[in-house]
Amino acid sequence: MKNASIITGFAGLALAAGTASAATINIQGRLSNVETPTTGLGLEWGDNSGLANSATIPSPVTDNDGTVTLTVATNGQLWNTGNSAGTYQAGEEWNIRQGNGTILPVSTTAAAAFTNGSYLSISLASAGAFDWTSLSANLWRNGSQSPNNFQFAYSTDASWTTADLIGTLQTQASGTSGTGNVVTVSAGALDLPSGVTSAEARLYYWDTTGTTNLGGNFHLYDVSANYTAVPEPSSTALLGLGGLALIFRRRK
Numbered sequence: 733m734k735n736a737s738i739i740t741g742f743a744g745l746a747l748a749a750g751t752a753s754a755a756t757i758n759i760q761g762r763l764s765n766v767e768t769p770t771t772g773l774g775l776e777w778g779d780n781s782g783l784a785n786s787a788t789i790p791s792p793v794t795d796n797d798g799t800v801t802l803t804v805a806t807n808g809q810l811w812n813t814g815n816s817a818g819t820y821q822a823g824e825e826w827n828i829r830q831g832n833g834t835i836l837p838v839s840t841t842a843a844a845a846f847t848n849g850s851y852l853s854i855s856l857a858s859a860g861a862f863d864w865t866s867l868s869a870n871l872w873r874n875g876s877q878s879p880n881n882f883q884f885a886y887s888t889d890a891s892w893t894t895a896d897l898i899g900t901l902q903t904q905a906s907g908t909s910g911t912g913n914v915v916t917v918s919a920g921a922l923d924l925p926s927g928v929t930s931a932e933a934r935l936y937y938w939d940t941t942g943t944t945n946l947g948g949n950f951h952l953y954d955v956s957a958n959y960t961a962v963p964e965p966s967s968t969a970l971l972g973l974g975g976l977a978l979i980f981r982r983r984k
Contacts, residue, residue, distance in 0.1 A: 754865070754960045757802045757856075759793050761953030762824045763872070763914065775823030777953070780810055790826060800858040804955050807849055808836055811949040825953040828852070830879045830939060831946040838946060839938040842881070842894050846936065851885075854955055855932040861962040863926035868918040869935055870954040873904045878948030879937035880904055884919040886933045897936070898923035927962060 759776045778793055792805035811827040830850065831838040839845040856864060873880060881903050887896040899919035917935060925931045939948060 752960050752963050753799075754958065755797060755799065756956060756958050757795055757797045757800060758954060758956035759795055759802060759804050762821070763870075763951075763953055775821065777823045777826055779822040780826070793826075799860075799961055800856050800862060800957075800959060802955070802957055803853075803855045803857070805853045805855075806851075808852070811947065825951045827874075827949055827951050829946060830937065830948045830950070836946075838944055838948070839879075840940060840942070842883070842897065842936065842938055845938040846885075846892055846894060850879075850938060851934040851936045852952065853932055853934055854957070855930065856957055856959060857930040858961070859929070860964070861927050861929055863921070863960045863962060864924040864928070864931055864933075864957065865921040865960055866919065866958040867899075867924060867933055868916055868954075868956050869952060870914055870916050871950050871952045872913045872915065873950045875948065876941065877939075877943040877945035878950050879939045880941060881938045882915060882917045882935060882950075884917060884923075884933055884935055886919070886923055886925070886931075888925075892934070898933075 761775055761777050776793060776795060778790060780788075780790065788810045789807060790810055792803050794801055794803045796802075806826070806828060808828045808830070811829050830836070831848075836850060837848055839848045839850040845851065852869075854867065854869070856862070867884060869882075869884075871882065881901060883897050883901045884899045885892065885896040886898050887893075899917065902915045902917050904913070904915040919933065924933065937950065
């Protein structure tokens with residue numbers, strides 16, 4: 733029994749070797765029209781400051797912390813950020829139209845949002861396994877004819893239906909920019925995958941006000957993901973475990 737206990741102990745060490753590391757990665761922006769432009773913020777939403785019209789689909793934005801890569805993508809069009817009331821600073825946000833008449837009609841229900849593809853894609857990828865522990869996005873709704881419902885979804889089989897909605901539905905009243913108009917959409921570890929090397933969540937949006945305004949827009953300025961890297965068993969501990977197993981076998 734003594735030898736068996738020693739081996740069991742080393743097995744635990746082998747599996748626990750390497751400390752699981754919790755970390756946060758985000759695409760950083762700022763609330764536009766409110767804060768004074770400041771250099772050195774590391775704003776990451778790309779340079780849309782010279783946008784001349786509302787027919788541009790932005791390229792995906794990524795960040796990498798050396799362990800995982802966070803990517804945010806959309807099939808929606810950007811609004812003309814040059815029309816912002818305040819000074820626009822490159823990289824501070826994506827100002828997303830809810831429709832454009834061809835790619836995206838206006839979605840008035842959650843089911844329509846899934847059918848029409850009214851969502852932003854948020855994905856994590858890594859060379860090693862990780863547990864996705866939380867996800868959040870900060871945005872504000874600009875005016876009375878823009879999406880007023882926002883909720884994350886995660887699909888285990890890539891079917892993407894309303895049954896995949898996760899977290900809490902966030903409904904926002906219309907308003908101009910300001911901290912009082914910000915909504916944070918979030919999801920936790922119980923709804924997100926674990927032990928994966930890549931995964932995608934989606935932020936769906938729809939408008940229940942009855943508007944048909946394709947240009948109704950919302951401002952997305954921060955996406956943040958928390959994850960824990962899953963440690964691999966220490967090779968040294970595994971070698972030690974193998975040696976003990978051999979000794980135990982000989983003694984028997």
